[in-house]
Amino acid sequence: MLDIDARDAARAFSLTQPPPGFIDDPYPVYALLREHDPLHELAPGSLLLTRHADVLAVYRSPNASSDKKAEFAPRLGLGTPIYEHHTSSLVFSDPPxxxxxxxxxxxxxxQRAISRMEAGLVSLVxxxxxxxxxxPAPDLIEDFAARIPVEVIGNLLAVPHAEREPLRDWSLAILSALEPAPGPELLARANAAVSDFIVYxxxxxxxxxxxxxxxEADVLTRLLQGDAEGVLSETELLHNCIFLLNAGHETTxxxxxxxxxxxxxxxxxxxRLVADPALINTAVEELLRxxxxxxxxxxxxxxxxxxxxQDIPVGTFVTLCIGAANRDPAVFADPDRLDLARKPNNHLAFGQGAHACSGMNVARLEARIAVGRLLARYPHVTAAGDAERDRRVRFRGLRHLPVDLG
Ligand code: HEM
Incomplete structure (x- = not known):
């Protein structure tokens, strides 16, 4: 592609109407943006950042607010359950x-709490x-990956086992409302999920x-007790429980x-991992990247x-593209290569700064045990047909991954 075409293609990029093939493989588009339009204007006053250094600069800046009331009011509907949820959780709040x-x-x-999870996680997996x-047709999403986080997060809040079933669907519905252009059907599902979740x-x-x-072990008891500065309001308490249940669910x-x-x-x-299981720690970091x-x-x-x-003015809405930052050749040698021993690996999959993922070590433990034990048990596993991709831009994942266990 000529440079001028590449620049035009980068400038024309839209997150709400991405080019064909983007959902399946966004990385060539990210590369184009990083190289030709790294501070890409999505709309007036709204930028998409794709370089690792730029994304990091915003995560670390004390002048980058996470409060989303202004964005969410028109998009989610002021006063709706889904608006109330996404504007009360810690991830979309500033101090205090x-x-x-x-x-x-x-x-x-x-770390103490996380270590206590290990034995139960091994027997679950x-x-x-x-x-x-x-x-008859094993699916590594439905029959495996999706079954693990619901139990881990359910344990954190001590949700009785028999009551965990609806958590995954609620979580999917609530987080889907964060897509760049959620339609009315999606919003209706999200509102119903928040309302049902609150009743529960x-x-x-x-x-x-x-x-x-x-x-020490039960997050809900801890949230209820509060600390020296007082207790959370009922709204803050309920929505932060919902957030926690969701945050560690689909992502993991x-x-x-x-x-x-x-x-x-x-x-x-x-x-390589089957032959050298000790690679599991760097492997999980590389899979995250x-x-x-x-x-x-x-x-x-x-x-x-x-x-x-460039001096970016106050009020600018910034979208940080983690997926693009994690393939930036300025930070990662041969970034499109999967290298399970990669070190150092300063990926941004868990964000950075004041809002860096609170559950990153829980997620790492789950992945180490799930991937490690699956390969130990089924070292000859292979794909059996096409994986089915979840077609959203914010969350990257699969709905089905059929395999032959070998
Ligand atoms: C692979 C799995 C996970 C990924 C990729 C992930 C990713 C992230 C990212 C990127 C953020 C930062 C959001 C921002 O800065 O705006 C975040 C925040 C958060 N995550 Fe995770 N997460 C994962 C698993 C978990 C788990 C298992 C839990 C809970 C046990 C959890 C709890 C949280 C919480 C509470 C926050 C908000 C932190 C804050 O605002 O201070 N996450 N996560």
């Missing part, structure tokens, strides 16, 4: 709410692997108030699913900020 909720959550997601062999959580919260759990399913899919498409790397489950984050500048040598 963000600081308080994050401190409470982090206290229950420390081994049980799923056992059943996989009985399936009120009962769970009442029950936990009557019978508190161990605040997609880390495991995308990771296994990438390995199936790179049998040399798959066999290579096919990041969350592709986009957003901020609004609260002061002028220099990005990539």
């Amino acid at each position: 709410l963000h600081t308080r909720v994050r401190r409470l959550l982090m206290g229950a997601l420390n 081994d049980g799923l692997l056992e059943h996989l062999a009985d399936r 959580l009120r009962q769970l919260v009442d029950e936990r108030r009557r019978h508190p759990g161990d605040p 399913t997609n880390l495991i699913g995308n990771g296994l899919h990438a390995l199936l498409r790179h049998p040399g790397e798959l066999q 290579y096919e990041s489950p969350l592709q986009l984050n957003n901020r609004r500048l609260t002061a002028e900020l220099e990005i990539g040598g």
Whole structure:
């Protein structure tokens, strides 16, 4: 492609109407944007950033707000359940709410708490692997990846096992409303999911108030108790529980699913991991980089900020493209190559700065156990037919991944 065509193609890029093939493989488009239009105007006052250094600069800036009330009011509908949800959770808040909720959550997601999850996770994964062999057409999403996070997050909030079934569908519906252009049908599903979730959580919260759990392990008890600065309001409490249940759900399913899919498409790397299971730590980091489950984050500048040598005015809405930053050749040698031993690997799959993912070590543990134990048990696993992709731009993942266990 001539440079001038490439520049035009980059400038014409739209997230709401991406070019054909983008959902299946966005990386050539990201490369075009990084090279020819790294501060890409999506609309007046709205930029898409694709270079690692630029994305990092915004994550680390104290003048980049996560509050989304102004964006969400017209898009989600002021006063609707889905608007209330997405404007009350910590991820879309600034201090002081963000600081308080994050401190409470982090206290229950420390290394000690995570280590305690390991034995239960191993038996959950081994049980799923056992059943996989009985399936006529094993699907590594439905029968495996999607079954793990729901149990882990359910345990964190001590949701009774029999009540976990609707969590995945609620989570999918609520997070889908964050797509760049959610239609009326999607919004209706999201509103219904928030309302049903709230009804369910009120009962769970009442029950936990009557019978508190161990605040070292039970996040809900911790959120209910509050800290020296007081307790959360009912709205803050319920919506942050919903957020937590959602945050660790689809993302981790997609880390495991995308990771296994990438390995199936790179049998040399798959066999490298089978031969050397000690590679699992760097392998999980590389799978996070290579096919990041969350592709986009957003901020609004609260002061002028220099990005990539340009002064970007206060008020600019910035979309940070994690997927593009994680393939930036300025940071990663041969970025389109999957290299399970890659080191260093400064990927941005968990974001960075004040809002960096609170559950990153939970997700890493789940992926290490899921991928490691699957390959130990079924080292000759291969793809059986086409994987079916989830067709959204913010969340990158698969709906189905049929395999032959070998
Ligand atoms: C592979 C799986 C995961 C990925 C890729 C992921 C990604 C992210 C990213 C990129 C952010 C930053 C959002 C921003 O800056 O605007 C974030 C925030 C967050 N994540 Fe995760 N996440 C994952 C799993 C989890 C898990 C398992 C949990 C909970 C156990 C969790 C809880 C959170 C929370 C609470 C926040 C908000 C932090 C804050 O605003 O201070 N995530 N996640």
